[in-house]
Amino acid sequence: MPLQLAERSNLIEPSATLAMGAEAKRLKAQGLEILDFALGEPDFDTPQNIQDAAFRAIKEGKTHYTPPAGIPELRQAVARHYTGRESLPTDASQVVISNGAKHSIHNALMAVCGHGDEVIIPAPYWVSYSDLVKLTGASPIVVPTTEESGFKLTPDQFLQAVTPRTRLLMLNSPSNPTGVVYSRGELEALADAVLETEVGVLSDEIYEQLTYGDAESTCFAALRPGLSDRTITISGVSKTYAMTGWRIGWSVAPAGVAKFMADLQSQETSNPCSVSQWAALEAIVGPQDSVGVMKAQFAKRREYVMERISRLPDVTCAPPGGAFYAFMNVSRHFNRSLRGITVSDSTSFCMAALNTARVALVMGSAFGAEGYARMSFATSMETIERGFDALEEFLAS
Numbered sequence: 001m002p003l004q005l006a007e008r009s010n011l012i013e014p015s016a017t018l019a020m021g022a023e024a025k026r027l028k029a030q031g032l033e034i035l036d037f038a039l040g041e042p043d044f045d046t047p048q049n050i051q052d053a054a055f056r057a058i059k060e061g062k063t064h065y066t067p068p069a070g071i072p073e074l075r076q077a078v079a080r081h082y083t084g085r086e087s088l089p090t091d092a093s094q095v096v097i098s099n100g101a102k103h104s105i106h107n108a109l110m111a112v113c114g115h116g117d118e119v120i121i122p123a124p125y126w127v128s129y130s131d132l133v134k135l136t137g138a139s140p141i142v143v144p145t146t147e148e149s150g151f152k153l154t155p156d157q158f159l160q161a162v163t164p165r166t167r168l169l170m171l172n173s174p175s176n177p178t179g180v181v182y183s184r185g186e187l188e189a190l191a192d193a194v195l196e197t198e199v200g201v202l203s204d205e206i207y208e209q210l211t212y213g214d215a216e217s218t219c220f221a222a223l224r225p226g227l228s229d230r231t232i233t234i235s236g237v238s239k240t241y242a243m244t245g246w247r248i249g250w251s252v253a254p255a256g257v258a259k260f261m262a263d264l265q266s267q268e269t270s271n272p273c274s275v276s277q278w279a280a281l282e283a284i285v286g287p288q289d290s291v292g293v294m295k296a297q298f299a300k301r302r303e304y305v306m307e308r309i310s311r312l313p314d315v316t317c318a319p320p321g322g323a324f325y326a327f328m329n330v331s332r333h334f335n336r337s338l339r340g341i342t343v344s345d346s347t348s349f350c351m352a353a354l355n356t357a358r359v360a361l362v363m364g365s366a367f368g369a370e371g372y373a374r375m376s377f378a379t380s381m382e383t384i385e386r387g388f389d390a391l392e393e394f395l396a397s
Contacts, residue, residue, distance in 0.1 A: 071278070109202070122151075153190065199230075302377060334349070
C-alpha cells in the first residue's frame with residue numbers, strides 16, 4: 001500500500017506569491033520575457049558591510065552550532081533595539097532568533113494555539129497566516145476590512161469577533177499586501193479593546209522601517225502597560241536590509257513563551273544559520289546609511305506606481321503608507337474579455353495578465369480579498385515602467 005499523507009496535508013496550500021513567482025520563472029525558462037511583480041523581495045544587494053561581516057564569521061570559524069534561540073550578541077542587540085528605539089523594555093531572554101520571520105510566526109502560533117482555539121485575522125492578510133494557524137489545530141477567523149475603511153480593523157470589529165475560544169489577534173502594520181500603516185491612535189484604540197478581553201496579540205512588524213510620508217510604524221506591545229505580557233512581536237532583517245535569502249527573523253515575547261519557542265526550535269532546526277546571525281548582527285548595529293538609500297528608492301517608485309495606476313482604466317488603489325506593495329482593485333474588469341480571455345475573478349485576471357501581457361501579479365483571493373491584485377514595486381524603475389505600459393495595453397484590449 002502506498003504511503004499515505006497525514007490529514008494535515010489537506011490544511012495547507014503552496015504560497016500563492018511563491019507559486020506565481022515560480023510560474024513566472026517557468027515562462028522565463030521558455031525564453032519569454034516576464035515583467036515580474038509577484039515576489040515581495042527587495043531587488044537591492046545586501047549591503048557590503050553585512051556581506052563583509054559574513055565573510056569574517058566564516059574566516060573566524062563561526063560556522064558551528066549556536067544556542068537554539070540564537071547567538072547571545074544578536075539577541076542582546078535585538079533587545080537593545082526594542083528597549084531604546086521602541087521604548088519597550090526587553091531582556092535578551094525574551095528574544096528568539098529564527099529562520100526568518102515566517103518561522104518566528106510558526107513558532108509563536110505553536111506556542112500559544114491548539115485544537116479548538118480561534119485566531120482573528122483581519123483581511124486582506126499575508127498568504128501564510130491562515131495556513132500556519134490551521135497547522136496548530138486552531139481555526140482562523142477572518143474578519144474582512146474594506147478599501148473604504150483603509151483596510152483597517154476597528155475595535156468594534158475585533159470585539160464582535162471575540163469568542164471564549166479566541167486565543168490571538170494577528171496584526172500586520174505596515175501591511176502585506178495593502179501597504180496600510182495603522183496610526184498610533186488607531187492602534188491605541190485596538191490595544192484598549194484587546195485589554196478588555198483575555199486575547200493575546202501577534203504583531204507582525206517586519207516592514208517597520210519601510211514607511212513613507214507622514215506614516216510611522218508603531219510597536220504594538222509598547223502602547224499600554226501590561227500589553228507586552230500578552231503580545232508577541234515579529235520582525236527580522238529580510239526587508240529592511242535586503243537579506244531575504246539569509247533567513248533571519250526574530251520574536252520578542254513574554255519570557256515563558258520565548259523559552260518554549262526556543263525549545264521547539266531546538267527540536268525543529270537546532271538553530272538558525274550561524275553565519276547569517278553574525279551578518280544580521282552587523283545589519284542591526286552597523287551603519288544604517290544603506291537603509292535610507294533603499295527607502296528613498298522605494299518611495300520614488302511608490303510615487304510613480306500611484307501615478308501610473310491613476311491612468312489605468314477602471315482600476316483603483318489605496319495609497320500604501322509602508323512596505324512596497326500596491327493592492328489594486330481590478331474588480332471592474334470582471335466579466336469582461338481581455339485579449340480574448342474572459343476574466344471572472346482575481347485569479348483569472350492575474351493569469352490573463354501573465355499569459356498575454358507577460359506581467360506577473362498575485363491574485364487578491366490569496367490574501368482573502370477577492371477583486372484585487374497585488375503588485376510588488378520592489379523591482380527596478382525600468383521594469384515598473386514597462387510593466388505599466390504592458391498593463392495599459394492589456395486593459396485597453
